[in-house]
Amino acid sequence: MSELPFYLAAFAVVLGVLIVVHEFGHYLAARWCGVKVLRFSIGFGPVVWQKRLGRDGTEWALSAFPLGGYVKMLDEQEGEVPVEERYRAFNRQSVGKRSLIVAAGPLANFVLAIVLYWAIFMVGGSELLPIVGDPPAQSPAAMAGLRNGDQVRALDGEPVRTWEDFRWLLLKKAASRDAVELQIVGENGEPAARRLLLDAVAEEGWEGDGLERLGVRFYRPQLPAQIGKVEPDGPAARAGLQSGDRIVEVDGKPVAWWHEAVLGIRQAAERPLTLVVDRAGQRLAVDVVPDAISERGQRIGRIGIALAESEMPRREFSTVVRYSFFEAGVRAFRETWDKSVFSLVMLGKMLVGEVSWKNLSGPVTIADYAGQSARMGIDYYIKFMALVSISLGVLNLLPIPVLDGGHLMYHMIEVVRRKPLSERALAVAQQVGLSILFVLMAFAFFNDLNRLFGG
Incomplete structure (x- = not known):
């Protein structure tokens, strides 16, 4: 609950900026006309x-x-x-001018997304490399032959530079095909090709964790669960843990690797936890209560231990991604176009039943994502704002009465009929449009509540 004001503030900023930009688009077009x-x-x-x-x-x-x-x-x-x-x-303006005024709101949202992406791509930042970890047995990734340390270089012939590129291309391909071809380089430096089936996300989309359903995980180096450093006055130090201790159990679950021990500790924020450690050949049970911290919008446990420097992985896991002014502009246009088209494709698949309506999100989920992205950093927050701006633009262009797209539909009918629709027809269309919006909002709120209380 302590994070609620922060999340609401992050949501309010996103909502406020997008509304002002959208309406200002209408305003400027009206003044120009x-x-x-x-x-x-x-x-x-x-x-x-x-x-x-x-x-x-x-x-x-x-x-x-x-x-x-x-x-x-x-x-x-x-x-x-x-x-x-x-x-x-x-009402005295030509159909062309009226259409321009109506379309200017959604167009302003697309322009905002382009500007935001452009700035992010120019400033640049550190991005995770597309290195995969060991997939769960029988998962699509395991059946494709992906192994810990494989780095993806291309997906269906499209270059993959970062983990985010990899995730986005998988999401985009899952909307239109049932498998993709991956070009990888193994941990031993050998190139190879892998065929990854996408059936696991074809219907549910990315509701929950789509990557996890595919068995695609980020690389986890296989490092022994041996403590190198213990922070003074931290939970581990207070519990009596020492440098050199090797963790062999976390709450009764055997662990062999460092990432397994970390995962068990992260899941026990402010909850008593029993660690079994090997100390000079002797096994000791140690009770510890991890502190709760916030990381990328999630509440996790931390006890104040670290690997020894000699055990630190030597492999690079990230790269700095930055583009020139013109490269950033081209990429910003392409990013906005791709995500706009993808949104329309997903909406179409929802209508024909090929994609679950669980993917529809309402204000509660958007507020949650706004808070999470703001916690992760300004670049993530700006990218989130750009994505929501695109979604708002696409939504408003749908041919639903009461939305901008509905008014554009009226104008097209007027061009064909050579006269406006009657007031009665407009009134009926408004009622239909309001009913459609009500149903969409009901689905979105239901999904929000289901995510909030259903887990």
């Missing part, structure tokens, strides 16, 4: 703050329910318009 803007509101419902600015006296407002926003324009369909200002009414 000569339409008078009456109100620019962040949120819906009663106005809690307002200020009039500009030659037109546009009302800039903050409303009571900030889950959205709107730009109110001069429009004869919404009230009386003085004769001398009718040329500035939204």
